[in-house]
Amino acid sequence: MDYLPTLRQEAQALMPDLAAWRRDFHMHPELGFREVRTAGIVADHLRGLGLEVSSGVGRTGVVAVVEGERLPADAPTVLLRFDMDALPIQEQTTHGFRSQTDGVMHACGHDGHTAIGMGVARLLAQHRGDLAGRVKLVFQPAEEGLGGAKAMIDDGVLDNPRPSAAFGLHLWSRLPLNQVVVQAGPLWANAGLFDLEVHGQGGHGAVPQETVDATLIAGQIVVAWQSIVARNLDPTQTAVLSVGTFHSGDAANVISGYARLSGTIRTFDAAVENRLKQRMQEIADGICQAFGATCRLNFSTCIPATVNSEAGAQLMRPVATALVEPQQVTQITPMMVGEDMSEFLNRAPGCFILVGADPGDGTAGPHHSPTFDFDERMLPTGVALLAGAALAYLEQQAQAGGGRPT
Ligand SMILES: [Zn+2]
Numbered sequence: 001m002d003y004l005p006t007l008r009q010e011a012q013a014l015m016p017d018l019a020a021w022r023r024d025f026h027m028h029p030e031l032g033f034r035e036v037r038t039a040g041i042v043a044d045h046l047r048g049l050g051l052e053v054s055s056g057v058g059r060t061g062v063v064a065v066v067e068g069e070r071l072p073a074d075a076p077t078v079l080l081r082f083d084m085d086a087l088p089i090q091e092q093t094t095h096g097f098r099s100q101t102d103g104v105m106h107a108c109g110h111d112g113h114t115a116i117g118m119g120v121a122r123l124l125a126q127h128r129g130d131l132a133g134r135v136k137l138v139f140q141p142a143e144e145g146l147g148g149a150k151a152m153i154d155d156g157v158l159d160n161p162r163p164s165a166a167f168g169l170h171l172w173s174r175l176p177l178n179q180v181v182v183q184a185g186p187l188w189a190n191a192g193l194f195d196l197e198v199h200g201q202g203g204h205g206a207v208p209q210e211t212v213d214a215t216l217i218a219g220q221i222v223v224a225w226q227s228i229v230a231r232n233l234d235p236t237q238t239a240v241l242s243v244g245t246f247h248s249g250d251a252a253n254v255i256s257g258y259a260r261l262s263g264t265i266r267t268f269d270a271a272v273e274n275r276l277k278q279r280m281q282e283i284a285d286g287i288c289q290a291f292g293a294t295c296r297l298n299f300s301t302c303i304p305a306t307v308n309s310e311a312g313a314q315l316m317r318p319v320a321t322a323l324v325e326p327q328q329v330t331q332i333t334p335m336m337v338g339e340d341m342s343e344f345l346n347r348a349p350g351c352f353i354l355v356g357a358d359p360g361d362g363t364a365g366p367h368h369s370p371t372f373d374f375d376e377r378m379l380p381t382g383v384a385l386l387a388g389a390a391l392a393y394l395e396q397q398a399q400a401g402g403g404r405p406t
C-alpha cells in the first residue's frame with residue numbers, strides 16, 4: 001500500500017477538474033432513468049481514457065472496465081459504483097452553479113459521486129500497470145428509490161467479468177469534512193414503501209348509522225400500527241414505520257367510504273421486516289373486519305439493508321487510515337437511510353463508506369433539502385479512497401489466490 005500517498009497527491013491534483021465536473025452536473029440535474037446528458041459526459045470521458053464503454057446498461061447506466069496489463073485468466077475483478085441521479089426538488093441555494101432545470105436538483109450529492117467516478121477512472125487508467133486485476137466502473141442511474149442498481153444487475157452488469165467485491169461511497173454533509181466512516185455490518189437500512197386502501201361505505205355526514213366510515217377506520221389503523229415497533233418487535237432490534245400520506249373524503253358533509261394511506265418501513269434485518277409486514281397486515285385486516293370494511297395492503301420497492309462484510313471493512317480501514325488522518329476514520333450508529341448499493345453488496349460483498357462533506361457555513365440544509373450543499377474538498381478524498389480500495393483489493397486477491405500478473 002506504499003502507493004497510497006502518491007494516489008492521494010494525484011487525486012488532489014484533480015481538484016479543479018472534479019469541481020468543474022461536479023458543478024456542471026449540478027447545473028444540469030436529471031431524474032432517475034433520465035440521466036442521458038450525464039451518462040453521455042461520463043461515457044465520453046471514459047472513452048477518452050481509452051476504455052471500452054457500455055452505455056444503456058439498466059436504461060441509462062454506463063460501465064467500463066479498467067484492466068491491468070498481462071493478466072492471468074483468473075485475475076480478480078472488483079466493482080466500484082457511482083450513482084448519477086438527482087431529485088424532484090426545486091433548488092433554493094444561492095451559489096452560482098444552481099440547477100438550471102426547474103424542479104430538479106442534485107440534493108443528495110450524486111453530482112459529486114459522478115465527478116468522483118470520473119476522477120477514479122482517470123487515476124486507475126494512469127495506474128493500469130499497477131492493477132493486479134480488473135476494475136469494473138459502474139455509473140448507476142436511479143438510486144433514489146427507482147431501482148437503478150437492480151435494473152443494471154438485470155441487464156448483466158455483474159457478468160463478464162464477474163466482480164468478487166464491490167466498493168462505493170456516499171458523501172455526507174452532516175459529517176465533518178473528510179471524516180471517513182468505515183464499519184463492518186449494517187450501515188444503512190432496508191427501506192420499503194407501502195400503501196393501504198380502506199373500502200367502507202360512504203354516506204351523509206348526518207346519517208352515520210348507514211355508513212362505514214373509512215376515515216375513522218384508517219385512523220384506527222394508523223394508531224394501532226404504531227404499537228408494532230413498541231410491542232411486537234424485540235426491543236434490541238430497530239424498525240421505523242412512518243405513514244407519510246393519508247387521503248380520505250372530498251366533502252365536509254360526507255362520510256368518506258374510501259381512504260388511502262402510504263408510507264415507508266425501515267429495518268436492518270429481514271426477519272424484523274417480515275414480522276413488521278405481517279403485523280401491519282393482521283392489524284389492518286382485524287380493524288377493517290371489526291368495523292365492517294375491507295382493505296388492501298401493498299408493499300413495494302424494498303431496498304435491502306446496506307451491510308458491509310468483515311473482509312470489506314478490514315480492507316478499507318487501512319486504506320482510509322493511510323489517506324486521511326487516522327483519527328478521521330470513524331464509525332457511526334447505523335442510520336435508517338436506504339441505499340441500493342446494497343443490491344451490489346449482496347452479490348459481491350465489500351464496503352460502502354461515508355465521507356464527511358460538511359460545508360461548514362451553517363446555512364446549508366440536510367440531504368434531500370432544497371438548500372443542500374456540500375464541501376467540494378471531499379471530492380479528491382473520495383477519488384483516492386475508492387481508487388485505493390480497488391488497487392488494494394486486487395493486490396490482496398492476487399497474492400492470496402494466484403491471479404498474479406505474469
Ligand atoms: Zn438520496
Ligand SMILES: [Zn+2]
Nearest residue numbers: 108110143170
Ligand atoms: Zn444518495
